[in-house]
Amino acid sequence: xxxxxxxxxxxxxxxxxxxxxxxxxxxxxxxxxxxxxxxxxxxxxxxxxxxxxxxxxxxxxxxxxxxxxxxxxxxxxxxxxxxxxxxxxxxxxxxxxxxxxxxxxxxxxxxxxxxxxxxxxxxxxxxxxxxxxxxxxxxxxxxxxxxxxxxxxxxxxxxxxxxxxxxxxxxxxxxxxxxxxxxxxxxxxxxxxxxxxxxxxxxxxxxxxxxxxxxxxxxxxxxxxxxxxxxxxxxxxxxxxxxxxxxx
Numbered sequence: 001x002x003x004x005x006x007x008x009x010x011x012x013x014x015x016x017x018x019x020x021x022x023x024x025x026x027x028x029x030x031x032x033x034x035x036x037x038x039x040x041x042x043x044x045x046x047x048x049x050x051x052x053x054x055x056x057x058x059x060x061x062x063x064x065x066x067x068x069x070x071x072x073x074x075x076x077x078x079x080x081x082x083x084x085x086x087x088x089x090x091x092x093x094x095x096x097x098x099x100x101x102x103x104x105x106x107x108x109x110x111x112x113x114x115x116x117x118x119x120x121x122x123x124x125x126x127x128x129x130x131x132x133x134x135x136x137x138x139x140x141x142x143x144x145x146x147x148x149x150x151x152x153x154x155x156x157x158x159x160x161x162x163x164x165x166x167x168x169x170x171x172x173x174x175x176x177x178x179x180x181x182x183x184x185x186x187x188x189x190x191x192x193x194x195x196x197x198x199x200x201x202x203x204x205x206x207x208x209x210x211x212x213x214x215x216x217x218x219x220x221x222x223x224x225x226x227x228x229x230x231x232x233x234x235x236x237x238x239x240x241x242x243x244x245x246x247x248x
Contacts, residue, residue: 001028002024002025002028002029002040003044003049003063005024005027005028006021006024006044006049006050006060007060007062007063009024009060010060010062013060014059014060015053015057015058015059015060016057016058016060017056017057018056018057018058019056021041021050021058022037025037025040047217047219048061048217048218048219048220049061049063049217061215061216061217061218062215062216062217063216063217064182064183064216064217065171066091066092066095066171066180066181067095068092068171068173068178068180069092069094071092071109071130071131071155072090072091072092072109074130075090075109075111075125075130075131075157076090076176076178078124078125078128078130079111079121079124079125080176082124083113083117083120083121083124084117085113085179086179087113087114087162087179088111088112088113088114088162088179089110089111089112089162089166089168089179089180089181089185090109090110090111090112090178090179090180091109091110091180091181091186092107092108092109092110093107093108093110093197094107095181095186096186096190096197096200096208099207099208099211099212100200100204100207100208100211101203101204101207102204104199104200106151106156108150108153108156108157108158109131109155109156109157109158110158110160111125111157111158111159111160112159112160112161112162112163112166113159113161113162114161114162115161118135118137118159118160118161119135121159122135122159125157125159130155130157131153131154131155131156131157132153132154132155132156132157133156133157133159134150134153134156134157134158134159135159135160136158136159136160136196137160137161139195142195142196143195146195146196146198158196163226163229163230164229165225165226165229166185166226166229167181167182167184167185167219167222167225167226168180168181168182168185169181169182182219182222183212183216183218184218184219184222184223184226185222185226187208187209187212187218187223188223188226188227188230188232188236189230190205190208190209191205191227191232191235191236191239192227192230192231192232192236206243209240209243209244210243210244213244213247213248214247220248223236224236224237
């Protein structure tokens with residue numbers, strides 16, 4: 001596929017000339033029309049995968065593909081056997097480390113599920129013994145548990161209510177579908193969560209946003225729609241335009 005070829009090329013070259021781009025397209029679609037190539041490039045530009053830097057040159061943005069570690073995979077495997085995860089989102093705070101300057105020592109799995117099954121998921125995970133499980137129902141819970149327990153816990157697992165219409169992606173591994181966070185969701189949550197993701201605030205937050213926006217394909221429609229759901233749309237828009245206007 002053309003997109004896969006571009007992403008593979010980006011592993012060694014962050015910029016690509018229009019001529020080389022057309023060569024990659026021709027290798028995947030030998031009988032293409034000139035108009036087919038034109039519209040394909042326009043589509044990739046609209047998705048922010050290609051960003052034109054010169055008249056005949058583009059920057060290639062990566063597609064975010066998180067690494068699912070053994071602990072997170074074990075949590076998913078257990079829950080998938082006992083619950084409907086079609087509207088769930090499982091991810092790890094460790095994923096911010098690839099964008100930040102400093103690496104956090106304590107990371108945690110985050111399990112976001114519908115409110116109706118939150119309590120059941122919490123008790124099921126506690127019984128399973130996959131880690132120390134915390135159920136965050138309110139902001140007060142978040143602040144108290146974080147201060148007293150979570151940052152000292154061994155393999156902490158956070159259970160909290162999912163926010164409707166949150167931007168998630170479903171990764172397929174073999175016959176397993178893994179519902180997890182998109183980069184857009186991670187960035188909005190980073191901005192909105194004062195306590196849970198507090199270790200990434202200040203200069204680290206700026207570095208994370210900068211690296212993500214400069215190097216990865218970001219769907220700003222998803223960013224702003226989700227930030228609106230979290231009551232942070234106007235604040236986040238101001239933050240982005242004041243600090244990263246060249247990347248928007």
